[in-house]
Amino acid sequence: MAQPLAGLRIADFSHVIAGPLATQFLCLLGAEVIKVEPPQGDAMRYYTRDPERRGMAEPFIGANAGKKSVILDLKTDEGRVAAQAIIAQSDVFVENFRPSVAERLGLGSAALLEANPGLICCSVSGFGQAGPMRDFPAIDQVIQSVSGLMTLTGSPGNEKPLRVGFPIVDTYCALLTAFAILAAVTQKRADPEGKGQVIDVSMLDATMVMMSSVIGAMLINGTPPIRSGNRGFSGAPTADTFACADGQITIGAVQQVQVERLMASLGCEALLEDDRFATPDARMQNDTALQEALSPYFAAEKSDELEAKLAAAGVPAGKVRSTVEALDLEQLQGRELFIDVPVGDGRAEILNAGFRFAHDGPGHGRGAPGLGEHTDEVLAALGLRPAAE
DSSP: OOOTTTTOEEEEOOOTTHHHHHHHHHHHTTOEEEEEEOTTOOGGGGOOSOGGGTTSOHHHHHHHTTOEEEEOOTTSHHHHHHHHHHHHTOSEEEEOOOTTHHHHTTOOHHHHHHHOTTOEEEEEESSOSSSTTTTOOOOHHHHHHHHTGGGTSSOTTOOSOOOOSSOHHHHHHHHHHHHHHHHHHHHHHHSTTOOOEEEEEEHHHHHHHHTHHHHHHHHHHOOOOOOOTTOOTTOOTTSSEEEOSSSEEEEOOOSHHHHHHHHHHHTOGGGGGSTTTSSHHHHHHTHHHHHHHHHHHHHTSOHHHHHHHHHHHTOOEEEOOOHHHHHTOGGGTTSSOEEEEEETTEEEEEEOOSOOOSSSOSOOOOOOOOTTTTHHHHHHHTTSSOOOO
C-alpha cells in the first residue's frame, strides 16, 4: 500500500504559519506539495533570533519539510503564467493572500476552476472572504484578541487580557484547513464528475469552533465564561494545580470515586466526613476551604512520586513540566512523533503528524527546501523552462 494522499499534488501559495502548516500535515500523509514563494521567500524563513539560521529558520523547517520550493514573481506576467500552469496541473490550490488579492493576480477560484474543473481551491484568511471585516489584516494574536480568547486565559479577577503562549489560532486553523481539504478530496472522489470545490477558511471562525466548549454553552444559556486560572472545565476544586514539595502538580479528580481515591492517596480521607466536602455540590460551594485543607497534604509530597501514585490509583494527575522536560519523557519515545530530516550539512528532528497508522502512516525523511531549490525542476516539467542537461 501507499500513504493515504500519495499522488495528490498541492500548489501551496501560502506563507508563514496557518497555510504552510496545513499543507505540511498533508505532505506528511504523502501529498506532493509545491511551495510557491516570492523572490524574497516565505517570511517565516526568517523567524529566528539566530542570524545564522535566517533563510532556514527553525519554525520554517518544521512546517515545510518535504515540500518543493519554486520561486515565482507574481507581479510579472511570466510569474503569473507559471503560477496558473502549476495550479492547472494540481489537485489542490491553497493560498492565504488578503481577500481579493488572488483575483487581482489572475488566481481567483472562478478562473482557476474554468481551467481545471476538478480543482479544490482553499483560501485561508483572518476573517473570511465575506463580511464587514474581510479586508482587515490579521495574525494569530489579533484573532486571539478579537475572538475573546484572550479574556479566557488567566486568574479569576485579573481583567488584563492574556495571549496563549504559542500561536494556537494558527495551529488550530491549520488543522481545520487540512480537515476541510481532506473532506473536499473525499467529496470529489465520490462525485462521478469529479467536480472541484471552493473552501473559505476564516481564522476567526476557526477560533470560535476551537472554543466550542465555552461558546456552545453561551449560545444555549447566554452566560459568558469567567476566568478560572488552572481550574478545570468541570469547575471542581479537585481539578486544579497544587503546590508540592518540589514543584506543582495538576489534578483532574472530577468524579466522586476519583475524589475518594485522591483523598486516600494523600492520607486525608477524613476530609470526606466533613459535610462541606462530602459531595460534589458541597465541594463546589466550599472550594476555597477545601483547597486550603488539601494544601499541606500536597506540600508534603514530591510531584513525580505523587504523579505515579495517583496514576496507579486511577486519578488523572500530571506533574507540571517545562517543555524541555516534556520532550525528555520516555512516553514520547518510539511513538513516531519525531522525524529526523536533513538541514544543510546536518540533521534535525521535527514533529510528525501526531497520530500513528498500523502501516503506511504519516511521515517522511525529507528536509525543508532551500529557497527556489526546485524551480527549474518544476517549471521544466511544465514545459515552461528547458530541462536540465
